[in-house]
Amino acid sequence: FRNIEACLHAPATTPDQHKGHRVVLGIDWAQKHDFTVACAFCVTCHCEVELDRFNKIEWSFQRQRVKTMYDRWKVQDGLVELNSIGSPNFEALQPDCPNLRGFETTGASKSPLIQSLALALERTEAQWLNDPVGKAELMAYESKISPQTGRVSYSAPEGQHDDTVIARALALKATHDAASFG
Secondary structure, rough: OOOOOOHHOOOOOOOOHHHOOOOEEEEEEOOOOOOEEEEEOOOOEEEEEEEEOOOOHHHHHHHHHHHHHHHOOOEEEEEEEEOOOHHHHHHHOOOOOOOOOEEOOOOOHHHHHHHHHHHHHHHOEEEEOOOOOHHHHHHHEEEEOOOOOOOOOEEOOOOOOOOHHHHHHHHHHHHHHHHHHO
């Protein structure tokens, strides 16, 4: 990612400051080694309004934290990563958060997801909270070209995390989806 520093100036705001705005959510699930991250993003203001990162807590408590964020920001749309443990959590959350949609991360779907975030950063199209962990993950994130297939893959370096990157990329995709749907 390039131009990260220029995009880390989202102001701290409250839900009252975004009344009537369209807010979306991006969620990347984890429990033990990785982190669950929920990113709330205001489509109207083009800025991240909340980033919540946590692990080592029960799934039901994680879903409650997400629902609290969903309700606090009056989320109108969002994407939840379905891979691995994401699918059962999404299903359990769906009755309380009906505006959320699932996103299956595959080799084919991850590239445009990450490339869209990279382009938004490069063009300074959105502002993100200056969260130290989120910044470090953006700065460490890397792409690798497979010598066998020639395909590009994206991930955090070995032993590091990319949970905030994925949650932010999902929120940005939901933002683009919101713009497409009106």
